[in-house]
Amino acid sequence: MLEVLEGGIQTTVQDFPGRVGYLDLGTYPAGPMDHFAFRTANLLVGNAQGAAALEVMVGGLKARFHDRRALALTGADTQATLNGTPLPLWESVAVKAGDLLEMKMLKGAGFRSYVAVSGAFDVPEYMGSRATFTVGGFGGFEGRALKKGDQVRLNPGGTGDTQVGRRLRTNLRPQYGTHSEIEAMRGPQADPDYMTPDDMAFFFSHTWKVDRNSNRMGVRLESHKWQWARTGGGIAGGHPSNILDNGYAVWTVNVCGDQPIILVADGPSLGGFICNATLVSASTWKVGQLVPGRDTIRFKEVTMDEAVQMAQTLDTTISERSIERG
Amino acid sequence: MPQVMPRNRAVIDTLPARGARPPVTYRYAGDRFLLLEYGDMVLDLTMNFRIFGLNDALKRSGVDGLIETVPALRSMLIQYDSLRLPTRRLVDTLKQLEETIASVDDLNIPSRRIELPMAFEDRWTRADIERYVKFTRKDAPNVSNGHNIEYIARYNGLRDPEEVIHYLCATEWWNACIGFWPGLPFMFPLDPRFAIVTPKYNPTRPWTPEGAVGIGGPCVAIYPVASPGGYQLFGRTIPIFDLQQRNPAFKDNPILLKAADRVQWVRVTDEALEAIREQVYAGTYRYKIVGYESLNVKSYLKFLESVKPEVAAFQRRQAEAVKQVAIP
Numbered sequence: 003m004l005e006v007l008e009g010g011i012q013t014t015v016q017d018f019p020g021r022v023g024y025l026d027l028g029t030y031p032a033g034p035m036d037h038f039a040f041r042t043a044n045l046l047v048g049n050a051q052g053a054a055a056l057e058v059m060v061g062g063l064k065a066r067f068h069d070r071r072a073l074a075l076t077g078a079d080t081q082a083t084l085n086g087t088p089l090p091l092w093e094s095v096a097v098k099a100g101d102l103l104e105m106k107m108l109k110g111a112g113f114r115s116y117v118a119v120s121g122a123f124d125v126p127e128y129m130g131s132r133a134t135f136t137v138g139g140f141g142g143f144e145g146r147a148l149k150k151g152d153q154v155r156l157n158p159g160g161t162g163d164t165q166v167g168r169r170l171r172t173n174l175r176p177q178y179g180t181h182s183e184i185e186a187m188r189g190p191q192a193d194p195d196y197m198t199p200d201d202m203a204f205f206f207s208h209t210w211k212v213d214r215n216s217n218r219m220g221v222r223l224e225s226h227k228w229q230w231a232r233t234g235g236g237i238a239g240g241h242p243s244n245i246l247d248n249g250y251a252v253w254t255v256n257v258c259g260d261q262p263i264i265l266v267a268d269g270p271s272l273g274g275f276i277c278n279a280t281l282v283s284a285s286t287w288k289v290g291q292l293v294p295g296r297d298t299i300r301f302k303e304v305t306m307d308e309a310v311q312m313a314q315t316l317d318t319t320i321s322e323r324s325i326e327r328g
Numbered sequence: 329m330p331q332v333m334p335r336n337r338a339v340i341d342t343l344p345a346r347g348a349r350p351p352v353t354y355r356y357a358g359d360r361f362l363l364l365e366y367g368d369m370v371l372d373l374t375m376n377f378r379i380f381g382l383n384d385a386l387k388r389s390g391v392d393g394l395i396e397t398v399p400a401l402r403s404m405l406i407q408y409d410s411l412r413l414p415t416r417r418l419v420d421t422l423k424q425l426e427e428t429i430a431s432v433d434d435l436n437i438p439s440r441r442i443e444l445p446m447a448f449e450d451r452w453t454r455a456d457i458e459r460y461v462k463f464t465r466k467d468a469p470n471v472s473n474g475h476n477i478e479y480i481a482r483y484n485g486l487r488d489p490e491e492v493i494h495y496l497c498a499t500e501w502w503n504a505c506i507g508f509w510p511g512l513p514f515m516f517p518l519d520p521r522f523a524i525v526t527p528k529y530n531p532t533r534p535w536t537p538e539g540a541v542g543i544g545g546p547c548v549a550i551y552p553v554a555s556p557g558g559y560q561l562f563g564r565t566i567p568i569f570d571l572q573q574r575n576p577a578f579k580d581n582p583i584l585l586k587a588a589d590r591v592q593w594v595r596v597t598d599e600a601l602e603a604i605r606e607q608v609y610a611g612t613y614r615y616k617i618v619g620y621e622s623l624n625v626k627s628y629l630k631f632l633e634s635v636k637p638e639v640a641a642f643q644r645r646q647a648e649a650v651k652q653v654a655i656p
Binding site: 022023024025026027028029129137138139140145186187188189190191192193194195236237238245246247248249250251252253254270271272273277280281282283306309310313314317 | 336337338339355356357358359360361363365369370371395396397398399400401402403404405407410411415505506507508509510511512514571581582583586587
């Protein structure tokens with residue numbers, strides 16, 4: 003059991019790939035905002051990559067262990083300590099009953115950290131997943147972020163003795179900065195039918211600022227005066243960003259009026275605005291580390307073939323061959 | 329000289345119209361999703377029927393690597409594992425399936441009929457509408473006598489709230505798709521003689537009770553939870569979403585309605601609704617669901633043809649009425 007002493011700003015139980023198969027009932031998948039760090043944390047402690055682990059947004063989590071386990075922290079650096087001693091990132095360590103984990107509030111680069119323990123967190127499955135869906139208030143631990151006094155159970159077994167001292171190779175660890183390049187594909191509604199070629203050229207060359215009003219539903223970028231290929235939305239509405247409602251791909255860029263919003267883990271499943279580009283699966287994790295109100299991004303256009311190649315490479319990276327012991 | 333269009337890099341492939349079949353566009357939506365669209369951007373339920381025919385055929389095809397589908401009005405979003413199912417193979421499969429559902433006329437769409445009790449102009453939606461007038465917009469033209477239903481009447485050239493209620497109960501409501509929020513239905517009238525329309529709130533309403541029912545444009549929605557909203561409200565029904573799954577209707581998941589369901593309103597008083605809602609949560613109420621009948625598209629299209637003059641007459645009446653009414 004993990005006893006929560008301070009929950010921090012938003013600490014949730016997640017699994018990967020989340021609640022898949024319910025988009026047609028209006029439910030986005032939830033799951034980690036940064037699946038690279040999430041899956042790697044599980045890999046380090048010997049869990050299945052999708053097992054239930056914690057996503058800690060901007061730090062502030064303080065918790066006590068009541069079992070002997072292997073623990074791995076990945077993602078943004080919260081200057082975490084175990085019983086006051088600094089904890090390494092991207093590396094599994096042993097914890098025992100009574101040990102105190104403390105994560106400070108994030109100051110540097112990155113926005114989310116992940117906490118995996120061997121054996122994984124034991125929360126009930128809801129609609130086939132243990133991921134917390136913050137909008138609907140279901141999944142994870144009682145459908146909400148953790149707070150002081152919560153006791154999160156761990157699965158029995160999994161002391162993790164053999165999983166201690168595993169490290170992700172240094173050259174594979176992501177370096178979070180204040181600017182990111184994020185790979186995306188054009189479409190479904192791009193140019194020349196919805197936006198002009200100039201609009202799309204701007205989209206893929208502009209340095210976009212991440213709006214402070216961003217969360218697990220949407221990561222907002224700044225508004226822009228688009229040229230638009232159409233004068234209105236026809237029967238769907240007065241604005242040229244309006245279309246007849248259709249399903250939204252997860253991690254697509256939704257242009258709502260003038261403002262682009264990346265629809266992320268807990269987003270809306272369907273709506274009546276165009277999506278001019280969609281992030282590729284191997285790049286979505288970078289979004290989870292963007293600091294709202296500070297960081298900037300640029301979208302780099304890739305082809306379908308390149309996206310598939312990237313996905314294969316990422317799967318290879320998050321695997322046993324990337325782990326060293328010592 | 330033929331006009332040279334720039335290449336559309338978002339489009340994977342197209343299938344031109346043939347006979348009664350609309351043209352099909354296959355679009356990229358990243359490396360995990362594909363968006364399929366029928367015809368042009370018009371509101372036509374026969375396109376939606378065809379989407380369900382295709383959805384059914386695709387799921388039965390058993391193509392390896394298909395993850396899930398999201399049917400909508402004239403489109404379907406498809407999630408697939410592109411490492412197992414190359415885009416080309418998926419598109420080829422989809423094109424082949426078009427041949428198996430060549431005519432929408434031949435479709436029989438499995439559809440449940442669900443009767444939902446409805447308290448029209450109820451006290452719960454009234455309370456939130458009154459708050460809106462008090463705190464958000466004092467001169468909202470879409471509120472009269474503390475409710476939206478008179479405005480709906482005026483906008484459509486109907487006599488009074490009673491006639492609006494008559495119209496709403498005179499047709500089944502076709503759930504074309506679910507989305508935006510878990511379990512939220514987008515419903516359209518199967519009988520176009522009763523197709524009322526309204527503009528939306530401006531600005532939106534910060535409060536809506538759970539179970540409230542409203543109309544925006546031609547579309548009727550039930551609010552699964554208390555939330556902000558923009559539709560003109562006309563009543564309240566029983567829960568269509570229950571996280572705690574307190575009723576057998578929510579045994580499999582907390583969501584009652586599925587796409588291709590047909591909803592029929594059954595008028596009840598506020599007091600009756602309140603009593604039924606208590607029974608829902610006590611687990612004793614049995615939702616009135618007739619499943620699965622099927623909707624035969626051929627006979628439906630024949631019906632549409634037969635009511636054309638009446639539909640045109642109502643549309644003229646609406647067009648006249650709109651001229652006299654302020655838009656929010």
